[in-house]
Amino acid sequence: MIAGLVLLGIVLALVAFVVGIYNRLVALGNRYKNAFAQIEVQLKRRHDLIPNLVETAKGYMAHERETLDAVISARNQATAGLERAASDPTNAEAVKGLGSAEGALSGAVGRLFAVMEAYPDLKANQNMMQLSEELTSTENKVSFARQAFNDAVTAYNIYRQSFPTVVLAGMFGHPSDAALLEFDSEAIAEAPKVSF
Amino acid sequence: MATNFFENQDRARKKTSLLVFLFAAAVVAILATLYALAVLVVGFQGQDPSTGAMRWNLDWWSPELLSQATLFTLFVVGGGSLYKIAQLRAGGSVVAEGLGGRLLHADTLDPNERKLLNVVEEMAIASGTATPPVYLLDREVGINAFAAGFTPNDAVIGVTRGCAEALTRDELQGVIAHEFSHILNGDMRLNLRLIGVIYGILIIGMLGYWLLRSAAWSGAGHRRNNRDNSGAVLLAVGFGLMVIGFLGTFFGNLIKASVSRQREFFADASAVQFTRNPDGIAGALKKIAGLAAGSRIDHPNAPEASHMFFGRALPSLFATHPPLEERIRRLDPTFDGKLSESVSEPAAAGAMSGFAAGPAGAAVNQIGAATSAHVDQAARLIASLPSEVTRAAYETWGARAVIYSLLIADEDPTRRQQLEWLRKYADDGVLDETERLIPMVGGLGATQRMTLIDLVIPALRELSQTQYRAFKDNVGALVAADRKIDVFEWTLQRILWQHLAPVFETVRPTRTRFRSLARVAPACAVVLSTLAWAGARTRTAAESAFARGANDLGLSDLRLIEPEQSGLDDLDGALALLDGLAPLRKGELLHACAVAAGADSEITDREVELVRATADSLGCPMPPLLAGQALV
Numbered sequence A: 001m002i003a004g005l006v007l008l009g010i011v012l013a014l015v016a017f018v019v020g021i022y023n024r025l026v027a028l029g030n031r032y033k034n035a036f037a038q039i040e041v042q043l044k045r046r047h048d049l050i051p052n053l054v055e056t057a058k059g060y061m062a063h064e065r066e067t068l069d070a071v072i073s074a075r076n077q078a079t080a081g082l083e084r085a086a087s088d089p090t091n092a093e094a095v096k097g098l099g100s101a102e103g104a105l106s107g108a109v110g111r112l113f114a115v116m117e118a119y120p121d122l123k124a125n126q127n128m129m130q131l132s133e134e135l136t137s138t139e140n141k142v143s144f145a146r147q148a149f150n151d152a153v154t155a156y157n158i159y160r161q162s163f164p165t166v167v168l169a170g171m172f173g174h175p176s177d178a179a180l181l182e183f184d185s186e187a188i189a190e191a192p193k194v195s196f
Numbered sequence B: 001m002a003t004n005f006f007e008n009q010d011r012a013r014k015k016t017s018l019l020v021f022l023f024a025a026a027v028v029a030i031l032a033t034l035y036a037l038a039v040l041v042v043g044f045q046g047q048d049p050s051t052g053a054m055r056w057n058l059d060w061w062s063p064e065l066l067s068q069a070t071l072f073t074l075f076v077v078g079g080g081s082l083y084k085i086a087q088l089r090a091g092g093s094v095v096a097e098g099l100g101g102r103l104l105h106a107d108t109l110d111p112n113e114r115k116l117l118n119v120v121e122e123m124a125i126a127s128g129t130a131t132p133p134v135y136l137l138d139r140e141v142g143i144n145a146f147a148a149g150f151t152p153n154d155a156v157i158g159v160t161r162g163c164a165e166a167l168t169r170d171e172l173q174g175v176i177a178h179e180f181s182h183i184l185n186g187d188m189r190l191n192l193r194l195i196g197v198i199y200g201i202l203i204i205g206m207l208g209y210w211l212l213r214s215a216a217w218s219g220a221g222h223r224r225n226n227r228d229n230s231g232a233v234l235l236a237v238g239f240g241l242m243v244i245g246f247l248g249t250f251f252g253n254l255i256k257a258s259v260s261r262q263r264e265f266f267a268d269a270s271a272v273q274f275t276r277n278p279d280g281i282a283g284a285l286k287k288i289a290g291l292a293a294g295s296r297i298d299h300p301n302a303p304e305a306s307h308m309f310f311g312r313a314l315p316s317l318f319a320t321h322p323p324l325e326e327r328i329r330r331l332d333p334t335f336d337g338k339l340s341e342s343v344s345e346p347a348a349a350g351a352m353s354g355f356a357a358g359p360a361g362a363a364v365n366q367i368g369a370a371t372s373a374h375v376d377q378a379a380r381l382i383a384s385l386p387s388e389v390t391r392a393a394y395e396t397w398g399a400r401a402v403i404y405s406l407l408i409a410d411e412d413p414t415r416r417q418q419l420e421w422l423r424k425y426a427d428d429g430v431l432d433e434t435e436r437l438i439p440m441v442g443g444l445g446a447t448q449r450m451t452l453i454d455l456v457i458p459a460l461r462e463l464s465q466t467q468y469r470a471f472k473d474n475v476g477a478l479v480a481a482d483r484k485i486d487v488f489e490w491t492l493q494r495i496l497w498q499h500l501a502p503v504f505e506t507v508r509p510t511r512t513r514f515r516s517l518a519r520v521a522p523a524c525a526v527v528l529s530t531l532a533w534a535g536a537r538t539r540t541a542a543e544s545a546f547a548r549g550a551n552d553l554g555l556s557d558l559r560l561i562e563p564e565q566s567g568l569d570d571l572d573g574a575l576a577l578l579d580g581l582a583p584l585r586k587g588e589l590l591h592a593c594a595v596a597a598g599a600d601s602e603i604t605d606r607e608v609e610l611v612r613a614t615a616d617s618l619g620c621p622m623p624p625l626l627a628g629q630a631l632v
Helices: A002-060 A065-087 A092-116 A120-124 A126-161 A165-169 B002-043 B063-088 B092-098 B111-127 B161-166 B169-184 B187-219 B230-274 B279-290 B302-308 B324-331 B372-384 B387-393 B396-407 B412-425 B430-442 B446-460 B465-480 B487-504 B517-535 B539-553 B568-578 B583-597 B605-617
Strands: B044-047 B054-056 B101-103 B134-137 B145-148 B156-160
Touching (some): A002 A065, A002 A092, A002 A165, A002 B063, A126 A165, A126 B465, B002 B063, B002 B230, B063 B187, B092 B134, B092 B302, B111 B134, B111 B161, B111 B372, B111 B446, B134 B161, B145 B302, B161 B169, B169 B187, B169 B230, B230 B302, B230 B324, B279 B324, B372 B446, B387 B396, B396 B446, B446 B605, B487 B568
Antiparallel strands (some): B044 B054, B145 B156
16 A cells, blocks of 8 residues: 555655646746737837838839839838748747848838938938838837847747656657748848949 | 725635536546446346346455556546646736637727727726737637736636627727636636646546547448457447546536636626726627527637636536526616617616716725726827827837837936947837837826827737847846936836736736735835835835834834835835735725825825835736826
8 A cells, every 4th residue: 555655655746747747848838929929019020010101102212113112022021921820939940031121121111211211301200210110110119029029939949858758758649840931131241233 | 996806806816716516526526427337337247138138246345446447537526627727827827818809909900800909008098007918819700709818917817709899899898808807816727727627527528429420430340240349348348438527527617617707797797897888788788699609609619617707608507607587687677588689878876786886985995896987088198198199109129219219318317328339239120219208208297108008008919029138238238327226117118028927927826825914014105115115205104104104004023124225126016015915905905005105294106106106016006096096
């Protein structure tokens, strides 16, 4: 009877330990999924500002068709990428895709603002000033929300990879690391073209 | 009314003993059945091939079998319950997420979600606590809601999609008020314990079901004429376990019904006092009665939490909730049983008898007992805040700037130092946002500032761990800039960390450890001293205020403590200790605090907010004072 109780105690302790691991994985997973919802709100705001920006700019920069179109198309790509990632933030590929789409959008918008330097009238336009102010503020919030998301993802990944969690993670439905959200911009690699 | 709040908390604790007793009875019954089943299985000798009759060799007393059955029962039931209780230690969010809930963000653009959040916000401010997290059960079409958590500080509210879409604002308010009364009456902790305890009993049935399915699976591959009875044994065992499982569910619901059913009526009654329109909650109940899905919850995890919901979530033999019609009738005697669209008449005087809101007594007597007057005032308080400020407060990025702006001093050397700190250590744009908000918050009164802090908490909960650390450091630096801590700074930090610590730091749910004030006398002295010094301009005034508080408490031997020794850390330590006081003693302590704060002829808003923050820290939120209301 005593031996049975001791065995019972050990087994219970083991079970509790394993269950604790499962619960923590679930909790950390939920954390980063919630954090994604925050980014979604800010990115949507960013995407919604772009068309206004382009419309205002078109009035003054009619000849810069290429630049303006590039912004709109990058924005549409980003919206699509956001939808895909939002439907399943655990999908590492979708998250990485979102990252590069947003990076491309940042690049396109950056080029637009660089070009705008040659149009002082546009820069002084009230609407444009307000829009770029809102855009900057939104960029700050996006960056902040992205940092929170990456923090949560890192916490999840670190725990998932640690021993002994890593042994059980696959069985518990957490087979792989979650992806960080990086807005890598290919535009940075390009040297800005200056025309005299 | 304060005695009601603390008595309720006390009563809820006592119910726990009843719960434990019933649980023990259930375990014994399950063990007996299991043992009988084991004897039957062991004694089964197979079928007589000629007559087809079953042969048994039943040995009803077998100590070895008994000990094995006991071990098994303890293992499964004990293990199951411990597992669930451990899982629930993380608090209400575990329950909410387990039921498929989605956390709502304060800066949502969806109008239904925003309406829901506004209602919850008003109720929270009216009760004197921060807005709790709100979860939406997207896939539930029934009309239902629940509140889960151990204390008002870590409570969460869950609402079904059906509820958010089908109810008017008044009806929604009635439902949320009902849930808030559960939060404030100590029901939640009891309910969480219920889930944990019953889970163990339910597990046996689930085990049996699994065995049954396995037996069917292996039986399908059996050859005929096989004399091997193992498949049949497995089948019998599985079936037997399922029978025990039904027994478990029977007992589970019996326990739930005896513990939680009466509380539903009580919560309805509290809610009526708490809402602007008493017809709201009756209206919600009528809508449930009229809807095909009613208050049904479809999620597979519903059975373990069925007692926590506003309306009956699942049909069961021992109903966890009183009948709908009876609930409606208690609220609206004119209800004729017809569920047609009835225009809500102003409540007849009869409906309100027994629930009539008396003249507003002293504020300290309204702890946990807010009324519709408080809800009205809460709505006015929230509306009085500049919209730019509330907009910033609802999003995580801007919420930090709101807090910083409240801490920036008016006078120059300190002000410059604080802004410089933010320039160096805060994220990009935060300093600018803070400077933008400073003129807007400058004109706010003490109560408005407290309201703003309560509104900011939900957004701050969404910080990441690293961001939270940085935020905490910045707040600490801003407060330390002038090298002294004033009442406001203390109150702000108290409320912030009180509500954010459960999210970011491991906080153990407090147990009641002290039943007498004498055992925590030094901590009481620290708290009373702080309050005495806060309101006094001279030493004698502080001593007299302290003495009045100590006398009220019945601890006249206590002496006023010097300000150097009743600093922030001492206070935090004292309050952490006092959180373990029994509810009735907490009530006495808070009364004494109010006496000490109100001892001088002139009581400032800041002193009132100090008392309210202390009350909130002890899990007994005090509503903001109504116009002309006395503190004590």
